[in-house]
Amino acid sequence: MYPFIRLGKTIAKSTLLQLQGKTLAPTDTSEISFVSGIHDIDNFLEMNNGRIFTLFDLGRTDFAIRTGLGKKLLANRWGLVVAGSSIQYRKRVRLFDKITIKTRLCAIDERWFYIEQTMYNQGTPSSQALLRTGVTNLMTGKTIPTQTVLTAIGHGDLLMPADDWVAAWIAADKLRNFPID
Template identity: 40%
Template sequence: MFPFLRLAWNVVRAKRKPPLKVTDTCVTPMRVSLLDIDIFAEMNNGRFLTLMDIGRFEFSVRTGLWAHVRENNWGFVVAGSSVRYRKRLHAFQRFEMHSRVVGFDERWFYFQQNMQRGDTWHCSALLRTAVVEQGKLVPTARVLEAMGQADADGTIPPWVQAWVDAEAQREWPEQ
């Protein structure tokens, strides 16, 4: 089940925090709840991705994107992800999620989201995301212009481009 109350709480907190540029890192403090854990009392792998939704949502509120999403009846979509897990997070542990756009092209925003506790990185994900309108991608230039950040540097780092290229080689299953 999606943690709607947790999302609402994070939106309220995000509105009280200083605004961010699209190139800034959004740090979201969190705690592993009983609804996040599996039978081993550690955060479920799928829950990491669900909580990353909340981190990107806070990012959208603090960068001003959320206001334009509501105004234009836009939506969000994730079109690809690659996740690496390093260390377990256990019930009730506090951690921080670091969310940032590491680059963008004409169609996609590439997010890196990391979960950290102290000096230890627990999980890192790279996601290909977009803003959509009536089922079609909104060009990133239009999104950035709406946000007043049309001059943002979206240069895609080589490691992200390598992932994009590798994903392009992957075949879809036959139907």
Template identity: 40%
Template sequence: MYPFLRMSKEFWKFRNAPPLDIFDTHVSHHICWPWDLDMWLEMNNGRVLTLFDLGRLVLAGRTGFVRIIRREGWMLTVAGSSVRYRKRVRMFDRLRMTSRCVGWDEKFVYLEHAMWKGADCTSHVLIRMAVTDRNGLVRTDRVLAAFGRPMPAPRLPDWVRAWAEADALRPWPPMQDTPTQMQARAA
């Protein structure tokens, strides 16, 4: 179940926090609770993504983005992600999470989140986020104009561009062949 109480706590906790600019970093702190664990008694990989989601929502609130999407009747959706898990997170570990925008292209906004246990990064995710309305995708130039910040897309970091280019090569929809059909096609 989505942690609505945790989300409410995050919004309450940062309700009077200073606003952030588009490229500023939102920092939050979390604890790995027993209900965050998987059967190996470490934080479930899906829960990690959910906590990153909470960071993204508060970041959107602190930058004024939530106000703009509500005013325009837009919605936010995750359109892709790439995750690295590197260190285990155990019950009652205290974590620092960072969330920030790394740039955008004509269609998507790219955000990165990192989770830290002390000096060790436990996980990192790149999120490709889209703004949508009832007609589909809202282009980022229109979003920035509504934001009162019309500006050209900054040059994305090389690793973000490479990921976006590689992901564009991925077939969609994915193949639905059975292993036997794939072997027959390969022969």
């Protein structure tokens, strides 16, 4: 089940931080923390890999709210979309482990925002994801150009070319055949 209670807490806390002036620039790193609960654990007594991806949603929610994007999403009837992702798992997360998720924007092109997210288990990196994300018009479903989004949040001059490893992932993903059947 989706962690709606954690989502609500994340939205409330992030909004409060933003109202207190603890905002983030798009080049800053968002950080949220929580404790792994029984609802996160699978039959191997560790955090389920799908749950890790779901919890990364919360990190992106905090990042969006604290950069001011959250308000623009509501005002412009925009939404967020994940168009691609890759993840590596390195360390197990067990019941009651203290987890921190760090979220940062690592590249921008004309259509997509590339986000790197890392989950830390008691201070040690346990998993890392790279995501291709976008902002969409909720009425049409079309992707909003990144320049339009950046201008809306007051950072229209921001350029962020991809590091080599991100560029390699982007190039490799373009080679992938998506099934048409």
